Amino acid sequence: MRWFHADGRLLLTAFQLLVVLCVFAKPAYAYVDPGSGLLAFQIISTTFAGMIFMMRRRLQSLFHSVATHFGSKGEKDAR
Amino acid sequence: MIRSSSTAEGTFRDPEGRLYRDGDRILREIYPQHSAAVLAWLHSPLAQRWMQQRRMAPTTIETEQPLLLEHERIFFPSYPWEWSPGQWIDAAALTLDLCEEALEEGYIVKDATPLNILFSGPRPIFVDVLSFEPRDLKSPLWIAYAQFARTFLLPLSAQIYLGWPLSATMQRRDGYEPADLVPFLPFHRRWSSPLLSLVTLPMMLQTKSRICSERPQLSEDVAAYAVRRLLRSTRKLLRALAPSERVSRWSHYTQTASHYRTADHEAKQEFVRSTLAGIRPARVLDVGANTGVYSRIAAGSGAEVVAWDTDAQATEINWKTARKENLRVLPLVADFARPTPAVGWRNQESAGLIERARGQFDCVLMLGIMHHLLIADQIPLSAILEQLSEITTRWAIIEWVPQGDSQFDELCRGRQTLYSHLTEEHFVQAISGRFAVRSCNRLQNGRSLWLIERNS
Numbered sequence: 390m391r392w393f394h395a396d397g398r399l400l401l402t403a404f405q406l407l408v409v410l411c412v413f414a415k416p417a418y419a420y421v422d423p424g425s426g427l428l429a430f431q432i433i434s435t436t437f438a439g440m441i442f443m444m445r446r447r448l449q450s451l452f453h454s455v456a457t458h459f460g461s462k463g464e465k466d467a468r
Numbered sequence: 469m470i471r472s473s474s475t476a477e478g479t480f481r482d483p484e485g486r487l488y489r490d491g492d493r494i495l496r497e498i499y500p501q502h503s504a505a506v507l508a509w510l511h512s513p514l515a516q517r518w519m520q521q522r523r524m525a526p527t528t529i530e531t532e533q534p535l536l537l538e539h540e541r542i543f544f545p546s547y548p549w550e551w552s553p554g555q556w557i558d559a560a561a562l563t564l565d566l567c568e569e570a571l572e573e574g575y576i577v578k579d580a581t582p583l584n585i586l587f588s589g590p591r592p593i594f595v596d597v598l599s600f601e602p603r604d605l606k607s608p609l610w611i612a613y614a615q616f617a618r619t620f621l622l623p624l625s626a627q628i629y630l631g632w633p634l635s636a637t638m639q640r641r642d643g644y645e646p647a648d649l650v651p652f653l654p655f656h657r658r659w660s661s662p663l664l665s666l667v668t669l670p671m672m673l674q675t676k677s678r679i680c681s682e683r684p685q686l687s688e689d690v691a692a693y694a695v696r697r698l699l700r701s702t703r704k705l706l707r708a709l710a711p712s713e714r715v716s717r718w719s720h721y722t723q724t725a726s727h728y729r730t731a732d733h734e735a736k737q738e739f740v741r742s743t744l745a746g747i748r749p750a751r752v753l754d755v756g757a758n759t760g761v762y763s764r765i766a767a768g769s770g771a772e773v774v775a776w777d778t779d780a781q782a783t784e785i786n787w788k789t790a791r792k793e794n795l796r797v798l799p800l801v802a803d804f805a806r807p808t809p810a811v812g813w814r815n816q817e818s819a820g821l822i823e824r825a826r827g828q829f830d831c832v833l834m835l836g837i838m839h840h841l842l843i844a845d846q847i848p849l850s851a852i853l854e855q856l857s858e859i860t861t862r863w864a865i866i867e868w869v870p871q872g873d874s875q876f877d878e879l880c881r882g883r884q885t886l887y888s889h890l891t892e893e894h895f896v897q898a899i900s901g902r903f904a905v906r907s908c909n910r911l912q913n914g915r916s917l918w919l920i921e922r923n924s
Contacts, residue, residue, distance in 0.1 A: 432684065434697075438698070
């Protein structure tokens with residue numbers, strides 16, 4: 390159930406990223422043609438990159454909290 | 469996009485400035501509203517380091533108000549449609565390298581086309597110093613990615629999977645669109661790497677995409693991660709497009725030439741070597757260079773060498789060897805008989821091959837090429853010598869192939885009578901109007917080598 394909850398949050402994050410990418414944007418001033426399909430492909434790739442970034446960050450914080458938890462428990466046991 | 473232009477107006481697409489040629493000088497005027505940003509960029513440690521490493525064209529500031537830059541002139545200016553596949557890959561890799569390094573310093577490449585690059589000898593050098601801008605730290609996009617795909621990755625894909633020659637890119641200023649390739653790709657190719665992400669998915673998204681004028685904003689760490697990841701995946705695509713070694717009609721000519729015995733080869737090389745040691749040219753053009761045996765001999769004599777050959781595979785081998793051995797040789801896919809034309813707006817954006825070569829070399833090698841020009845290309849001897857006298861300022865070394873030579877007869881294909889006037893006497897007589905013979909060496913196989921000097 391907790392995993393389902395975590396997956397749901399990840400999907401929500403991805404959706405939020407895509408919304409941010411597509412809606413809350415300012416005009417580009419580059420003089421090179423940014424493409425249309427190639428730019429759209431880049432935006433979707435960026436969304437995946439964002440998801441991976443968020444997932445890594447969460448995994449890191451999870452490992453950190455687990456390590457902290459067991460570390461402090463180990464310290465208590467040692468005492 | 470910046471290229472050397474001989475017109476008074478110079479280049480015109482870049483909103484920050486224009487590049488123009490003033491005699492032998494390559495100058496760039498920066499428009500006043502962009503001067504401060506360009507100065508800051510040029511003074512940055514990153515730009516200074518790249519110029520020192522000669523990965524970016526060394527640039528000096530002529531005047532600050534108005535801002536006028538002078539670029540070191542790169543010999544010999546070449547265009548992507550004259551490069552071998554390996555040179556394309558090398559130029560693309562340099563663009564990605566600089567973009568990755570720029571990211572670390574808060575800059576990004578805003579303009580990623582092979583036209584930003586020239587080759588100095590066998591090494592690419594980024595010449596468009598205006599192609600870098602401070603990165604919007606919240607943008608997860610590399611706006612020039614699409615241009616990089618259109619102008620580097622898709623031409624390389626078309627060359628590998630469809631056999632479209634890279635020289636065909638002369639027709640397309642901004643490269644290929646995914647839609648240009650799709651009709652010619654088999655189904656399985658479209659749905660496999662690298663074309664899935666370069667052609668198929670962008671094509672599917674193209675019709676539904678209405679976001680091309682927008683620039684998204686994210687937190688700085690996510691944005692930086694996304695751009696770095698995009699550059700990594702682009703580099704993977706580039707690696708997948710690296711050329712495999714192919715055999716062409718001319719790529720193994722030197723090893724398989726049956727009309728040359730080892731002794732003749734050695735005598736020819738010795739004549740060229742000792743002649744070049746005697747005349748010591750500074751700049752040599754090797755016409756019909758094949759895989760570059762004589763280009764390397766010329767480079768060994770201390771000359772800066774440009775090597776033309778019509779065969780892309782032979783040029784690739786020449787370039788790879790020069791790159792590996794760090795020789796001052798620039799191999800190009802170029803044809804003396806059908807020179808690269810001037811292209812672009814009003815035929816003035818990219819200079820033709822002969823315009824770039826005229827008066828730029830003090831020695832021209834024409835070894836094993838004259839009979840091709842005379843018979844296969846059907847160019848009169850007087851016209852060839854006239855063209856030669858425009859390109860060389862002084863010397864030429866020519867190999868004369870007599871009638872009865874297996875290569876001469878093979879090219880004639882039964883039309884020997886038509887070319888019966890092409891005797892050595894005819895050759896010597898034709899030379900005498902424009903050149904003087906300084907030395908001659910006859911090989912055992914009947915061919916002869918001539919050092920000629922242009923009449924002043």
